[in-house]
Amino acid sequence: MSVSTELRRLRAGRATTRPTSDRSAYGFLSPWLIGLVVITAGPIVASLVLSFTDYNLLQDPSWIGLDNFRRMLSDDRLRQSLWVTFVYVVLGVPLQLGLALAIAVLLNRGMRGLALYRSVLYLPSLLGGSVAVAILWRQIFGTEGLINQVLGFVGIEGIGWISDPRTALYSIIALHVWTFGAPMVIFLAGLRQIPASYYEAAVVDGAGRWQVFRHITLPLITPIIFFNLVLQIISAFQAFTQAFIVSGGTGGPSDSTLFFTLYLYEKGFGELDMGYAAALAWLLLLIIGVFTAINFYAARFWVFYDD
Amino acid sequence: MKSAMVRLTALVTVGVLASSCGIMSPGDGDTTGSGDDGGGSTTMRVACFGNDQRIQRVEAAVTAFEQANDGVDVQLECTGFAGYFDKLATQFAAGDAPDVIMLNSQFLGEYAERGALAELGDSVDTSRFSEVAAAEGTTADGRYGVAAGLNTMTILANTALFEAAGVELPDDTTWTWDEYATLAATITEKSGGEQYGSDAPNFGPALEHWLRQQGKEMFTDDGELGFAPSDVADFLTYLQGMGQSGGLPPASLITEQHEALEQSGVATNKDAMGWFWSSAVGAITKASGADIVILRPPSTSGSSADAGLFFKPDSLWSVNADSENAEEATAFIDFMVNSTEAGQAVLTSLGVPANSDVRDAIAAEVSGSDKAALDYVAEISDELGPQRPASPSGAGTLDNTFFRHAMEVLYERASPDAAAEGFVAEMTTALEK
Amino acid sequence: MTTDTARAGDVRTTSGPPPGERRRPADRGRRRKSLVKHLVLTAACLLMIYPLAWMVVSSLRPEGEVFRQTGLLLTDPRPENYERGWNALRYPFGHYLLNSLAVVVFSIVGNLVSCSMAAYAFARQEFRGRKLLFAIMLVSIMLPLHVVIVPQYILFSELGWVNTLLPLVLPKFLATDAFFVFLMVQFIRGIPRELDEAARIDGAGHVAIFTRIILPLLVPALATTAIFTFIWTWNDFFTPLIYLTSPDAYTVPVALRSFVDSQGATSWGALFAMSVLSLLPVFIAFLIGQRLLVRGIATTGLK
Incomplete structure (x- = not known):
């Protein structure tokens, strides 16, 4: 393939020596290192310790060993929250990223009104989680909301999408996909970083549009796809705000939107069972850690770095 | 090269230092500063929750308190209800919670049992409270809070919908649960299904009325559940029946209306009757624009004297067990609940005053639906059922837990028996913690 | 917005993305394609604008009507919600x-x-x-x-x-x-x-x-x-x-x-007005920020 040869040629001059250990690196890292030691590490370790205690925030924690973790085994609502969260991650992340990438690629091509489209598409992601926004989403997905009004035009009688236990979770996933603006912006920034010379070279070689996308655009933004994938999975596992505002903090109806962190929050602050909440947090960390590790391992086979 | 590196690091450090020198600190950075600051004046921190209008009323009362008590400086730390208890628990964990804190009755037992609150003894005068109102805030170990104001459960009826359906308002001193259900179903039917007869009964409090009419209580004096699964199953069967006869909206609508008061079926003129705390009368009336009347909850026997009516404090004032200003703190609480100045500042924004003198003093100053609520509370003061035992720790989740299980029944995902079993099992575990 | 569009147009010439299109001689098919693309994007945009439009309309509704009206129809606008909200706290x-x-x-x-x-x-x-x-x-x-x-x-x-x-x-x-x-x-x-x-x-x-x-x-x-x-x-x-x-x-x-009270009245009109107002800075920040987004390597003429 001529395009790949071209890419290889462009990359060829790069196999020069790299400097070995570089002490100035710690200078660049110093803000982060200070932050790690002073602000981040303490609370992380503390939460690990608390996960082995019975801690209600009002009294001193008391050591109970593995009891919190044992309790998880017979916790039905925990199982429900894990299921809800997995469904959300497995459906929400790929759908949102796929849409974000497709639109970003579409928007990256010079066209009229580009800036306008970009801004408008980002709108739903700006809204955040205020009370007004909570009511907004509930009205849209409610029995008399936008969705059902649109369905009504074509003669379908809708249901209360967020108030029916069978559809509530999927409504939140739809809402998540709707706010694809954030990964879209990151993809756009990534696409902007591809040097024009790569495209020019490909054009000289007579590559078609799909070939250009497949052999230049796609490989060059794999680091950005990878970034979005890793971070979106992490944040999807921690999804809180949307479920909280849509269900009024209950995870209802019928626990159908009981996201993991919602349950954790309810335990920690609602029931003042912070020891158990800390244990739940470390279970989550373990799960996210495994997913992230797999991601990093798999990245060797598909992520292309230009350095 | 190295010096450049040093410069870069120094730049960041300077930024950090500059900020920590207070350039960026808003307001008063002194938060640990309870206690004397030398000149004999005391700074006392007071936390409360509510919307901003209510907080501004409390603030006016605080100003009156400061004027009456030279040398006491009150620092109000009030927020909306959302997150208030999260913040409070966090402050207690760090040992820097305010001196006076506003709690609600669900969390009072939680905080009292865990030693977070000071035992108040007789330091706050409750002699002008009714016996029932005075008992709020006490546990088996003593007094840990004083009711800031009272609410009671009411049924709000939208007279416009009654008229539209051609149905008479019921006699609320004699109506029974069965009559309530029949009435609700009739209204739904007569409206042709456009409206519903009843909102879902405000689950936890309605269950409590139901239980009290059976001679039971939510909790025993020992802090255990005061009822058996079969009692709950009876109530859930009743609800299920109301749902099936069309008296209640479908479960998904109930879920949608559950959030804000103004979103409820009564407020949006969709449901003819609904269960609300008396503090909600104003909001519902304003939102619906219709004529809203207050009714007593139904009874089993057909006499409202047996309806098990009770007061629930809108909120309670408590003192942090670690407060260094306990004396000023109790003086503050006493001022808030017993002085007419405070009463005239807060009016009914914290519920109806428990002190009957204060209640009389403000009667002339409230109007409209606030007046209606005030009169209603005064009216039923003689009809109340027995004193409710205090909520033990772990009780804070009861309303949410019951709501969840009751909705399982209305969604037809669980039988009343199964839901009742599940609810009792979950609450038992919560109380054991 | 016009200047930004112009810049977006410039970008095309430097980064030259659609090389495939350049080779295509027939202009008609291309224009139809572009029309379809704009139609799709416009439809998508309407879907994306709806939440904000709903917020703005709600902020202009009379007190409490937010929950009784679900559409975008506004018969009795109340701009004074903004003034009330601004001074409510x-x-x-x-x-x-x-x-x-x-x-x-x-x-x-x-x-x-x-x-x-x-x-x-x-x-x-x-x-x-x-x-x-x-x-x-x-x-x-x-x-x-x-x-x-x-x-x-x-x-x-x-x-x-x-x-x-x-x-x-x-x-x-x-x-x-x-x-x-x-x-x-x-x-x-x-x-x-x-x-x-x-x-x-x-x-x-x-x-x-x-x-x-x-x-x-x-x-x-x-x-x-x-x-x-x-x-x-x-x-x-x-x-x-x-x-x-x-x-x-x-x-x-x-x-x-x-603004919100769990047991008492909430002034929703004022709340929505201030919620809309508080979106304004975010939106402006996004508009400014996104201009910088397009200044990648592609536009700096790097080889």
């Missing part, structure tokens, strides 16, 4: 907007400086424990906030920093937002290393390479960081709620929550 609403703005500005500066520095080290430098430290950085964002906040609060409380802006902005100066460090690492790795090497041959050290080569080329990532920091900090409710105790210091989300 303890301080004029502008006070909270300024508080939020202060937090946001410091947060953006902090994130831009500290995260780009850390990212440079991770992406371009060799040092002992690099992989381990990188892993630790990722782990640090895997714990949910609600568990970490209590120990963190205790820490800041011990330092006497509660009720100052420090707990809100200091962490940003210390690169605790691993999201942005990782983001910038990925972007820096996308910058060809030949540039560094060339500069090094010219005698440049790491500081020079970082400031003169990497940072200018990192503008899209920096813009992304600034935009996201703005939005996330602006919308953050829990952290300011926990750390700020005096109403004087409350930020917008905390102020907005205090």
Whole structure:
């Protein structure tokens, strides 16, 4: 393939020596290192310790060993929250990223009104989680909301999408996909970083549009796809705000939107069972850690770095 | 090269230092500063929750308190209800919670049992409270809070919908649960299904009325559940029946209306009757624009004297067990609940005053639906059922837990028996913690 | 908007994306395709605008009607909701907007400086424990906030920093937002290393390479960081709620929550008006930020 040869040629001059250990690196890292030691590490370790205690925030924690973790085994609502969260991650992340990438690629091509489209598409992601926004989403997905009004035009009688236990979770996933603006912006920034010379070279070689996308655009933004994938999975596992505002903090109806962190929050602050909440947090960390590790391992086979 | 590196690091450090020198600190950075600051004046921190209008009323009362008590400086730390208890628990964990804190009755037992609150003894005068109102805030170990104001459960009826359906308002001193259900179903039917007869009964409090009419209580004096699964199953069967006869909206609508008061079926003129705390009368009336009347909850026997009516404090004032200003703190609480100045500042924004003198003093100053609520509370003061035992720790989740299980029944995902079993099992575990 | 469109047009000529199209001789098919594309995008845009339109319409509704009217039809607009909302709280609403703005500005500066520095080290430098430290950085964002906040609060409380802006902005100066460090690492790795090497041959050290080569080329990532920091900090409710105790210091989300009462009346008209108003700065920030997004390598004429 001529395009790949071209890419290889462009990359060829790069196999020069790299400097070995570089002490100035710690200078660049110093803000982060200070932050790690002073602000981040303490609370992380503390939460690990608390996960082995019975801690209600009002009294001193008391050591109970593995009891919190044992309790998880017979916790039905925990199982429900894990299921809800997995469904959300497995459906929400790929759908949102796929849409974000497709639109970003579409928007990256010079066209009229580009800036306008970009801004408008980002709108739903700006809204955040205020009370007004909570009511907004509930009205849209409610029995008399936008969705059902649109369905009504074509003669379908809708249901209360967020108030029916069978559809509530999927409504939140739809809402998540709707706010694809954030990964879209990151993809756009990534696409902007591809040097024009790569495209020019490909054009000289007579590559078609799909070939250009497949052999230049796609490989060059794999680091950005990878970034979005890793971070979106992490944040999807921690999804809180949307479920909280849509269900009024209950995870209802019928626990159908009981996201993991919602349950954790309810335990920690609602029931003042912070020891158990800390244990739940470390279970989550373990799960996210495994997913992230797999991601990093798999990245060797598909992520292309230009350095 | 190295010096450049040093410069870069120094730049960041300077930024950090500059900020920590207070350039960026808003307001008063002194938060640990309870206690004397030398000149004999005391700074006392007071936390409360509510919307901003209510907080501004409390603030006016605080100003009156400061004027009456030279040398006491009150620092109000009030927020909306959302997150208030999260913040409070966090402050207690760090040992820097305010001196006076506003709690609600669900969390009072939680905080009292865990030693977070000071035992108040007789330091706050409750002699002008009714016996029932005075008992709020006490546990088996003593007094840990004083009711800031009272609410009671009411049924709000939208007279416009009654008229539209051609149905008479019921006699609320004699109506029974069965009559309530029949009435609700009739209204739904007569409206042709456009409206519903009843909102879902405000689950936890309605269950409590139901239980009290059976001679039971939510909790025993020992802090255990005061009822058996079969009692709950009876109530859930009743609800299920109301749902099936069309008296209640479908479960998904109930879920949608559950959030804000103004979103409820009564407020949006969709449901003819609904269960609300008396503090909600104003909001519902304003939102619906219709004529809203207050009714007593139904009874089993057909006499409202047996309806098990009770007061629930809108909120309670408590003192942090670690407060260094306990004396000023109790003086503050006493001022808030017993002085007419405070009463005239807060009016009914914290519920109806428990002190009957204060209640009389403000009667002339409230109007409209606030007046209606005030009169209603005064009216039923003689009809109340027995004193409710205090909520033990772990009780804070009861309303949410019951709501969840009751909705399982209305969604037809669980039988009343199964839901009742599940609810009792979950609450038992919560109380054991 | 017109100037921006023009610039977007310029971009096409420099980055020359659709090479396939250039070869196609028939212009008619292309125009029809473009029309379809615009139609699809317009339809998508309507879907995206709806939430905001609903918010604006709701902010103009008479008190309480928000829950009775579900569509976008507005018969009786009440612009006075804005005036009422502005003055409804303890301080004029502008006070909270300024508080939020202060937090946001410091947060953006902090994130831009500290995260780009850390990212440079991770992406371009060799040092002992690099992989381990990188892993630790990722782990640090895997714990949910609600568990970490209590120990963190205790820490800041011990330092006497509660009720100052420090707990809100200091962490940003210390690169605790691993999201942005990782983001910038990925972007820096996308910058060809030949540039560094060339500069090094010219005698440049790491500081020079970082400031003169990497940072200018990192503008899209920096813009992304600034935009996201703005939005996330602006919308953050829990952290300011926990750390700020005096109403004087409350930020917008905390102020907005205090319109709401769980048991009493809420002035929804005023709440919606101020909610819409508080979206304005975010939107403006996005409009400004996104202009920088398009200034990538593609437009800097790099070979």
